[in-house]
Amino acid sequence: MFRTLFDEAENGYDLLDFNTGEIVDCNQSFADLVGRPISELIGQSHTIVHPPAHLRDNVAESFVQVSNSPDGTLVVTQFVTPEGVVRDVEIRAQQxxxxxxxxxxxxxxxxxQRKIQDDILQRLSQAVEQSPVAHILADTLGNIEQVNPKFTQMTGYxxxxxxxQQLDFIGSSSETSTGCTFDRQVILSDTEWRCELASKRKDGTTFWENISVSPVRDDQGTIKHYLVIREDITKHKRDAxxxxxxxHYDDLTGLPNLTLAKIHxxxxxxxxxxxxxxxxxxLVDLDHFRKFNELYGYExxxxxxxxxxxxxQSCV
Structure with a gap:
């Protein structure tokens, strides 16, 4: 029974001589991982699957850990096939x-594949942490679960x-440029929601921001979270x-210029x-104003x- 379980297991199994490191036995899954037939592995040193010196040293240290731990030890290392294919592996070893x-x-x-996914998630996490816009992750009820550093920098919280807290915890003023309202029942839907509005920081000051709320779904399409991206556009609004x-206005007097007058x-x-x-x-005209400038100066x-x-203006 044990032999059958050993040979047919999906995980790779191997038996090493504790003193010499020689491969005493292994199953087909192990042979597939290292890219060699079982007949070529039996009797060889375990270093045959760990060609780089630093990997051999890593596994050698695990021998010491195994001998000192009755419950065994967990080793994360790499196998390298004869063709140079590198595979990340997790070995649970026990004496x-x-x-x-x-x-x-x-x-x-x-x-x-797990390492690849972990690396992708780590890069995404670093990108969010260093993002120039605020990121908020909320649950399906709109409760805030996570924010990035830019959120604190932008809001003071x-x-x-x-x-x-709820997503609308940061008080929004009644001023919007698109007529939208940051309402929890509206934004927690199954579609992306966008709005441009004025919000208040912790210190009470107001700033303009672009807000987008997007549902985050699992593989089955079920909404598990909401991702909120808030971008401070105060400078952009002021520049506009x-x-x-x-x-449309005269820089000196503040009155509408000819362009705006024509529109009106x-x-x-x-x-x-x-x-x-x-x-x-x-139509109001100032006669001989040029001579006035020449006589008294432009200032x-x-x-x-x-x-x-x-x-x-006081007469209108």
Missing amino acids: ICIDGRQLIFGSIQDIT TFDEVKG EKMELLT LHHLMVNVQQHNNMLAVL FGDGLLQRISQDL
């Missing part, structure tokens, strides 16, 4: 005695302060407002035509324009 001979029984599992001012006039004309209303347009002239614009 046993058969017919008075001290042996090491090894149960070997190929963890190459530490992870301990928001752990277990400045550009709007430069495009067009809208008013459309309204007049649609509702049969009347429209009056007043004084600019001040006069600003004063006149203030008087005009």
Whole structure:
């Protein structure tokens, strides 16, 4: 029975002589892992599957650990096939005695794919940790489970302060640029949700942010988490407002420029035509202003324009 279990096991099994490291026995799964036939392995040193010196040293240390641990030891190492294919393996080794001979029984599992996945997850984790935008992971009820450092930098809240809180824990002002509302029942859906709104930091200051909420599904398509990405766009909003001012308003007086005046006039004309209303347009001109500048200087002239614009605005 033991022989059958040994030979047909999915995991690789091998028996090593404790004193010499010679391979006494192994199954086909072990032979497949190392890329050699069983007949070629029996009687060989275990180093045949660990060509690089640092791997041989790693396994040699495990011999000492096995002898000092009655429950055995776990070794993570690599096998290298004759073709140079490297496989990451996990060996659970234990010292046993058969017919008075001290042996090491090894149960070997190929963890190459697991290592690849672990490496991918580690890189993703590092990317999130170093991301220039805030990342939040929440459960299906909207309770915060994890945040990255950028979240703390952006909002002022530490992870301990928001752990277990609802996604709308950070108070949002009523000001939005898209008419959306950061409402838990709305965002916790089966589709991606996006919004641009003003939120409040821990110190009470307001900042603009782009928020996206996406469901995270398992292999069966069931929603297990929600990923929230929050990007501070305050500077972008301010730059856009400045550009709007430069495009449509006079830099000196703050009054609408000719471009904006034409836009307003067009809208008013459309309204007049649609509702049969009347429209009056007043044109104000400053005569001989150029001579005034030449006589008193441009700085004084600019001040006069600003004063006149203030008087005009107070009359409207």
